[in-house]
Amino acid sequence: MTKKQKQKLVQFIVAIIIALGAFIYEGYEKLLNNNVDIQIKEQIDNYDNKLQVHFIDVGQGDAILLVSPSKHTMLIDAGDNDDEETIVNYIKNQGIGKLDYVVGTHPHADHIGGLDNVIRQLDIGDFYMPKIVHTTKTFESVINEAIKKDIKIKTAKAGVEILLDEDIRVSMFSPNESKYKELNDYSPIMKVTYKDTSFLFTGDAESEEEEEVINAGYDISANVLKVGHHGSSSSTSQEFLNKVNPSIAVIQVGKDNKYNHPHEETMKKLQDKGIEILRTDINGDIIILSDGKTLYKKVSK
């Protein structure tokens, strides 16, 4: 073997080692993130036997409706005060008169503003909120409506498990018992798992709470992430995003809002990871369906 041939052989072996290393590392990353590669389809043929997740366009604010294959329902937040008709109409248009579960993530008006009207106009099953006081008339009105309808409130906190259907698990990873400086951090970070697919809902949880959930060791990996706090830079830390490792990120945000949501830093983090971004200010109502293996998406704009 000539010197040149030897050199080439060494180069070849080194290249193989590098390629093998990269391959193993990629596999290891995937194993770590525990995410199955999920197929995403544009077409929604029918809603039968699918978990429906509706991100309702309420401008600046959150409102998410879940409908299981057995037609069990959960509403996570109800937008702002002026969105209450939009939400109730949207729910009724789905042929739904009863919400089996309602979650108010935290007492800010852009999340619980429409809840009083929802409680007034629809049948409510279990009602979850973090046990934290707020002084606004908007929050008081929600409590008053619950009193009027004789509905007791369950504490939204880490460890709560709900079965929407037998095979659809809702797990709350936060808040824990601590006192938080920001009302936002009382938002339950919750994962909904249906067979191979999963969704992570975050309310307005900020980096402090994201870190707490990571440190608690929960498996937060999910195919779809509801981006925290309307894409504010105070949420979606790089570590959190890496651990969730979603294929789709949904941002519930109002057009031309005064807070510049979503913030550029958050958008860049999502774009750098090649995550598909859906936004209510651009896409309108966003519906993602899961048959347990494949995700299907539909937007109104």
Added chain:
Amino acid sequence: MRVIIDRFEGEVVVVELEQGVFIQVNKKIFPPEVKEGDIVSINIEKEETEERSKHIQKLMDDMWED
């Protein structure tokens, strides 16, 4: 007049004026220690307004040509 602080969004404060009516104002208008949930009263200082008006009026005296 009393208003309630609903939340902070960066430098913007979302203030509840009455049930379902909100405005957004700059944080600088409030004392620095203001928190979410605080009730803030807004008063007109009539005496001070009167005094200040007199003070500026005095400055203006003899300043106009006509």
